[in-house]
Amino acid sequence: MRGMTLIVKTTASLLIGFVVLFGAYIILTGHLSPGGGFAGGVILAAGLLLIVLAFGADPLRKGLGHNFALVWESLGAVGFLAVALLGFIAGTFFAHFIPHLTGFGLLTGGSIVLSNIAIGIKVGAGLFGAFLMLAAFRASESADKTEKGDGNDT
């Protein structure tokens, strides 16, 4: 799979930082405003998907490949389980082990913030991995076609 034109590449490289920043904001303030791990994770996946759509297969060789997606998805799942298990410090599974504060600050959520971060990483990496499989599959297929010489679609 080849990338798109230079205009798309430049715009994507300008926008990707803002998309990831917005995803991180949605994840971190999930306990105060609309959002949370699921919404923020999907936004992160959409940002990574933008890179793959714009730049084609190039980022796959620069460490943004299947191993990246699989490792981060597993890390997110293990992190969520770890937050759940750390609840045993306070008593039971999924108990709050960080005392929460009152008010509207970033740290008032207790362990909910940690759960949100873990779920965001897991959902983002997982959906990105699924899309990456589909894109790489198309790449191998069109490579076969060009070898035979009967297909010139991008």
Place this chain on the structure above:
Amino acid sequence: MAEVLLPLYALMAFMLIAAIIAVETRDLLSSVLCLGAVGFGLALVDLLLKAPDLALTQVVVEIIAVVLLIRAVVAREDTTEESLSDTPHVAFVGMVVGAIVIAAFVCFQQLVPFAKPLMTMGEAYLRSGELTGAKNQVTAVLLDFRAYDTLGEATVIFAAIIGCYALLRTRGRIGNRR
């Protein structure tokens, strides 16, 4: 009440029309785009019914789903032929739709009326805002009161993604020795 009901009916009629076009049109690409229209209409309904979390998630999810489907559809030739004998008769479809509407009318009179939910558990969750420290009560329910549910759903997502990897692998497949 009317200021909610009128846009609600308009948006739901829009979703229904888009859904029918998505199912009935011949071109697969326009079919996928009409599906996107249904999803964005659903996001607007979520916003109208005071569910901003759902609206935010629905918009992004719909974008990713449409991109996935477009990548699957574009540049793959579609040789499906819909013959007229396969599609059911208009009178039959009308009868089925009428039966569904009558059954829904009868059944949903037993349900709680619209805009007056029971809130037996919801009231308790709303009142326990000080227990979790979360101001967004949806997040409080999701990650504190019903966190076991979220753990199960995370497992389902993991299983689906692993299924994608298993189906699309290129290594270790019979007849693919590269």
Place this chain on the structure above:
Amino acid sequence: MGMIHEFFPYVLCVLLFAVGLYAIAVKKNLIKIIIGVMLIHNATSLFLVLVGYRMPETGESAAPIITRALSGEEFFRQSVDPVPQALVLTAIVIGLSVVALMVVMAVRLHEKYGTFDLTRIRKLRG
């Protein structure tokens, strides 16, 4: 406001469900079947959101988020039900991953048989 508005949104929601069911039952194209599944998924989440909506006797309904402007008894009286929203939020993301799985299956079938037509795929065994 008549009685009919108390359950007519649910009826429209069921009609959307029926359109998705029709696509799954009648259509032969794999992509159309995936679209039917997504329609059913959208209708179900819409139904749950409709069930959780609340219009208080006085004042406007509010999202279930405590803010500085809205808290205390006023918030408990006006907020919509948070439980169906929490259930739907996870279900939407699960729906996306299930759709990804279905798209991947359709792509593999297309690679093997060269068509999205289900009747033809059934004929070409092997």
